[in-house]
Amino acid sequence: MKIFLIYGEKDAGKSTACSKILKLLLALSAKVKFYDIFSWGDFKTLVTFKNKLIGIYTPGDERAHLREAIAFGYDNGCDILVATVRKGIAYNAPLEEISDKDETERVDIAKGADEAEMEHIENGLAVDILNKIYND
Numbered sequence: 001m002k003i004f005l006i007y008g009e010k011d012a013g014k015s016t017a018c019s020k021i022l023k024l025l026l027a028l029s030a031k032v033k034f035y036d037i038f039s040w041g042d043f044k045t046l047v048t049f050k051n052k053l054i055g056i057y058t059p060g061d062e063r064a065h066l067r068e069a070i071a072f073g074y075d076n077g078c079d080i081l082v083a084t085v086r087k088g089i090a091y092n093a094p095l096e097e098i099s100d101k102d103e104t105e106r107v108d109i110a111k112g113a114d115e116a117e118m119e120h121i122e123n124g125l126a127v128d129i130l131n132k133i134y135n136d
Contacts, residue, residue, distance in 0.1 A: 060084030
């Protein structure tokens with residue numbers, strides 16, 4: 001499984017960037033296999049795209065969330081997992097537990113100075129990850 005970790009401070013747009021990744025995938029004819037919203041607004045989903053199963057898991061405020069995201073990816077046989085991690089969370093331990101065959105890439109997201117800058121950052125990150133998914 002290839003894992004993209006979107007890493008950033010609180011309210012930097014990590015989950016919003018994931019929503020944008022999902023919207024871009026759907027615009028490219030990805031098919032939703034599963035979608036669930038958590039009570040606080042984050043979501044998890046499975047989509048198929050280019051014969052790959054992609055999981056997106058947006059809760060990332062605690063180390064346990066990363067463990068849950070990785071389990072979600074493994075349990076569903078994902079080829080690619082996109083997950084979020086809040087800045088300051090010690091997330092190395094869950095990553096040390098994954099298979100050596102898995103590849104992890106951390107993508108940092110900076111909090112913009114205003115709404116327009118944040119949207120620009122989120123859009124750029126979403127397109128960057130979509131390109132990596134598309135070319136994988």
